[in-house]
Structure formats: C-alpha cells, structure tokens
Amino acid sequence: MKKDLRTGLIAIVVMTVFLGLAYPLAITGISQVAFPGHANGSKVSIDGRIVGSKLIGQEFTEPKLGKNGKPVLDEEGEEVLVPIKSYFQPRPSATEYSADVTFFGNAAPDSVEAREEVREYMKAYLQLEKPYDKTLTSEGIPVDAVTQSASGVDPEISQANARIQAHRIAAVRKLPLSQVEDLISANTHGRFLGVLGEPGVNVLELNIALDKQAPTK
C-alpha cells in the first residue's frame, strides 16, 4: 500500500509535467513553426488588417434606422440589426456569431418555440430574397438558411442558399448574375476527395472577394 501511494504520487507528478506541459507546449512550438497560419486561427486580412478567421463566420448586419434617421432600439434598449443587402448572409446563430462564448441553441425537435423560430427565419428569408428572386417560394428555401448552426459560427452556407442570395447581390451591386455565380463557385469548398464532408460556400471569403471585384462605396 505504501509503495502504491509513493508510486501513484510520483506518477501523477511525472505525467503532469510531461503530458500536461511538455507535450502540449512541444506541439505548440512545432505548430508555430510549421503551420503558423493555421495554429493561430486561419486569420484573414485585407491590406494587412485582420478582418476575421476563415473558419469562423461573422455577421453582416447594420443597425436598423427609424424614420428620424436614428437606430431603432428593442425592448432591452439594444440596437435592432438588419442584414446588409450588399453582402451574402450567413446562417442563423444562437450566439450572434460569438467566438468566445459558445453554446448550442438546443431547439427541441417537437417544441412550439422551435416551430415559431423556423417560421420567423423563413419569413425573414423570403422578405429579404423574394424581391430579387421572384421564383423563390417557401418550398425552395434551403434548410440551412432557416436553422441555427451547431457551432453558432458556421463559416459556410449551402450552395443552394448562396445561389438564391446571388440574385440580391447582383441587383444591389449592379453586377451580372453570372459574375456573382462565378464568385460563389470560386469560394465553394467541395468534399475532400469528392467524398468526405458537405460542400459549402465560405461567406466571409465570398464577401471579401465581392468587395474586391465590386466595391460598394
């Protein structure tokens, strides 16, 4: 027994030092040399200014302005945000695209709240896209556009979702639709080896490419 206690104590100290400090710090060191970009979060910059991570989605919204030109506030006194029409919009998020406080939306499969939530997302989606894509009906809404992602920071949307939004982007930015569609293809990540994962369009990268080709201001 005494021997077990001694061995156990030494073992946990040795393991803490080697597995808890030496191992992760060594991996950190190697990664910082070999894959500095990836190891630090795949950050994306424009003209040397970091604007995000290509793995982490972000919001493309602006404060809603009232008739007096001032931002509209909700009951809690916070500004109501609306999508910026000249940008592709990411998926709904439970966390408002927080990348440092993460949690699931946890909508139950059979709750009234979940039904209402999907309804509202569908209404908002049609309101935003229908004026530009007249053929769009509720039947044609891609599921990813009206459901909350798991991570809350899903960097991607489905190709169908992007193609619907392309009509709006083309109209607002005064671009030919085909040019927007080409940009979508250029920023689509396919399946690995054609098999693994789902194809998705990276919203941040796509919007950056848009700004480059057709600056709004």
Add this chain to the structure above:
Amino acid sequence: MPQGWLQIAVFLVVLIALIKPVGIYMARVFTNRRVFLTPVVGPIERLTFKVLRVRPEAEGQDWKAYARSVIVFSLFSWLALYLILRTQAAHPFNPEGFHSGPWDLSFNTASSFVTNTNWQYYGGETTLTYFSQMAGLTVQNFASAGVGIVVVIALIRGITARSGRELGNFWQDLIRTLLYILVPISIIGALFLVSQGVIQNIGGYSMIHTLTGGTQVLAQGPVASQEVIKELGTNGGGFFNVNSAFPFENSSGLTNFFEMLLILVIPASLTYTYGRMVGSQRQGWAIFSAMFTLFIVGVIVVYMAEQHGTVAQHAAGLHTHAFNGSTGGNMEGKDQRFGVAGTSLWAAITTVTSCGAVNGALESLTGLGQAVPFSNLSLSEVVFGGVGTGLYSMLLYVLLAVFIGGLMVGRTPEYLGKKIQAREIKLVSLGVLVTPLAVLLASGLASATRAGTRSIYAGINPQGFSETLYAYLSQANNNGSALAGYTGFIQPNAPGNVGAYGISFADLLGGAVMIGARFLPILFVLGVAGALAEKRVSPAGLGTMRTDNPTFVILLIGVVILVGALTFFPALLLGPVVQSLTTRLF
C-alpha cells in the same frame, strides 16, 4: 443521400482495414514484446520505471493488488485535477484572467475527467485557463484512457491464465499503454489536425474588427494537443463549450472523418487484440460482429431520421427534402461542413463509444434520431464502448451469455476452457447491473425533486424528461455527451456561460454517479479476472458450447438488448419514444 451513405461506407471500410494492424500492434505491446517503436521508446520506458521505482518483472500483481493500484492512482489523479481547478487563478497560461473554480463544479469536473466521462458542466473557453486545460484535463484524458485499457488487459490475462494468480503489473501496463499507443498517435494526430486548421497556441484571445466594422473575439488556446487525445481516448470533453462543432476543434469534413476514426480505432481494434491474446482470432471477430451489428443499426436509423427533418420544422411549413445544392433534412444544430450525414454518423459513433464529444446539438436531433444515442447509452457502452471499458463490459455480457446458453442446453457453462461458476456469475451480474441502477436512481431523484428539475431547460414535458434521463445515462456510462439544454442555459449571475455553476445538486449527484459507475464495475471486472485466473483450463469437448460462431453472436446480441431494454424501456417510453411516435408539439 447517396453521397451520405457513401461517406458512411468509406468510413467503415477504412475502420475495418485498420483493425488488424492496430490490433496486432497492441497485442505485442501488452505481451511486452518488441515493436517498431521500441528503439525510440524503450529507453524512455526504462527511465520511467526507474523514476517510479517500479520493477515490472519482479512485481506481478494479483487482482487485489492490481485493483489497489488502479484506485490509488485514480485517487491521486482526482486530487491533482481538483486542486488545479480550484487554484487556477494562481497558475501561468491564464491570459484571460479566469478565476478559480467553485467547489461543486470542480468536484463534478474532476470526477468527470478522472472517470473518462468528460461530462461538461463547465464552459471551456469562458472559465478554464490554458494551464487547467493542459496540465489538468489533457493529463486526465491520457490517464483515464490508459486506466480503461489496462483493466481490460488484466481481464484478458485472467481469462488466459493457466491457473495462477497474477494479472500483470498495473504501472507497467499503464506506462506502456501511454508510451507505445496513446502518446505517439497523439503527437502525429495533433500535428495533422493543426495542419488542417485546428488551432494550437498559448496566446490571448484575439479581438478583431470584422469586415463590416463590428468586433469579434476569437478564443484561442492549445486545442489540437487536447483534441486528439480527447477523441483517441474516447474522452470527449471539449476545449470549447460546443465541443467538436466549433471550427477551431474540427475544421473540415476531413478532420471530422479523422476524429471519428480516432474515436473508434482503439475500441474496435481491441477485439482483434483480444482474439490474438486468447489464441483464437475467431473469438475476437465474434465479439466484433456483435458490436458492429448493434452499431450499424443505430447509424442507419439516426441518419434516416435526420434526413427526414423534425416535426417542428414540418409544422412551420419548411420542406426538408434535398435538392441540388442543399442537403435537406434536419440542419438545426448542425454545421454545413459536416452536413446531415457527418453529424449523424458522429452522433452514433460518440454514443456507442464512451466518447461524449459532439459535433452537433443532440438536443436538436429528431425524436427518432435522439432514440439512437439513448439506446446506445442504454446498452451500457458495450458496443465498442470506451477504450478498454467497452471490451471489458462486453466480456461481462459474454460471460452472462455463456451462462444463459449453458443453462439452456443443460451443461456447465464454460468460456475458453474455464468453468463459469457461482462466484463469477455473481460478480458479472453486479458489474452489469450497477450502471443501470445508478442511472435509474439518479434520474428518478433528479426528476422528482425541485433541486433536480432546476437543471431542465426544455420544460416539464417529454423533452425535459429526456434531458434528465440522458444526463444521468451519460454520466453513469461515463460517456459525457448531453442534451445540452440540461443546465446548459446561460445563467444570470454566473461569470460566463458556465453550465451547472451554482447548481450544487446536479454537480454532486452527477459526480457521485460518475465515480460509482466507473470504479465499482472496474472492481467487479478485476474480481472476475482474479477468479478466472485461478481456474484450470479444461479441454473443449463435444458438448462444449461454441463462442465463436454466428449462433453465439446472436445470443450475445440478444442478451445485450434484453438487459438494456428490460432496464430502460419504461423510462425511454416517457421521453424519446413519445417524441418519435407523435407529431404533437409541446
């Protein structure tokens, strides 16, 4: 959908291809033979023994000594982790200035990681320092996985022993498991993950100005080094609160595939190791077949259910069919890069094994989809199960099946030449029943008390009951996944989103359940190993029931389902079954 099935098929083929080489390698490690890593690792191994003052050849342990070492080591592990969590404010690698953990939450977290459960009542990125993640959680990810593996090795030695007492040496087994299996794979796997975008640094969180001029804070940390062992050791506790759904933990379809392989490779290959060590590969394949059958049924059900969409989505008028450029199905709580197939397969894999990692919200699965994680847990994690724990739990069921089969044909039950008698069957029954008992008592207590129902997010309805039952199923089976609404909501007075902060009832009951349901079965398993080790091997006769043919596989599956179903069916009826049978909204 064909693309989804293809992905699943490719995964299964790669997994099955890995079983033999990995299984042989592990068998060589556990029989203390030379492997290709010996020239590099051998000197480190000898040095470690010297530091620990262990002389493995001279110190074979009987089951009691082996069990004592397991308990003593786990006790020290628990104390070390608890102390680290409680004093983390004073440690280095704390760029965000997090406070030390409260006593009740730290009790739960320490119990969670030492038992290989990795239930998350804490929010990683909002409450834990890098030091706690590395020196606390990562260490236990290795250690608890190692303990699970060595216990099954001891049991196998008991089964194969030619009438003796010794089961090997715990310290030697643990060190060899770490040095030859877990650490090398982790080093390579971690670097691979970083190359694919999983982060690995010790800098502070980066505040950035987004494209539209807003701000976003990107959490950082030494993630890859923990992610890899979290999967490989079937641990499952995420660096981030949303676990492997967060792109910094799981960045692409490829990393998702790789992480799923890491989770299953050891539990699946151990069946081959087993066949090798008992001297009959067919015995190993028989167990594998039973596991694989139960696994694949769950995969098919959950994927088809998820592709169908939820009742709430249909009621809202959403069409969940797939069309060009859209996966269709239930994408609530799923990320685009994994899709419906990648999230469904993951959900099945992490609940058959005791790796409670999640890459999507289990709470948002369809009613029938949720039934799969539920049934996987109800089968007591014997379908592949945790590293080591899965096989030793399954071997208890094998002994039970042999016993029942023996009764049916009216012969003394024998397994691999060893008679199964009263003492073994008593221990086996205790080992099989202690986990379900813990689940039912704890979830009953939590459902019936005010302190317990405080944790529920969905309300007093079938989903709320599901949350409670799942929480204790998961903790008792040392799985760690959750219907994350359970205490997962943001609390008004807590620093950050920190789960069960201040819900002492949930912290303490959960912690106690995890410890009890981990270490009691280990004691029973080692007891069985000790009892079997002493028995003489009698040669197989004409009347001996075979344990390596399809008939036995079917019997084994039957016994597993019977015990699981009889124990949990009434409880499952109240939650997932109600939800999948009705289109009513609650």
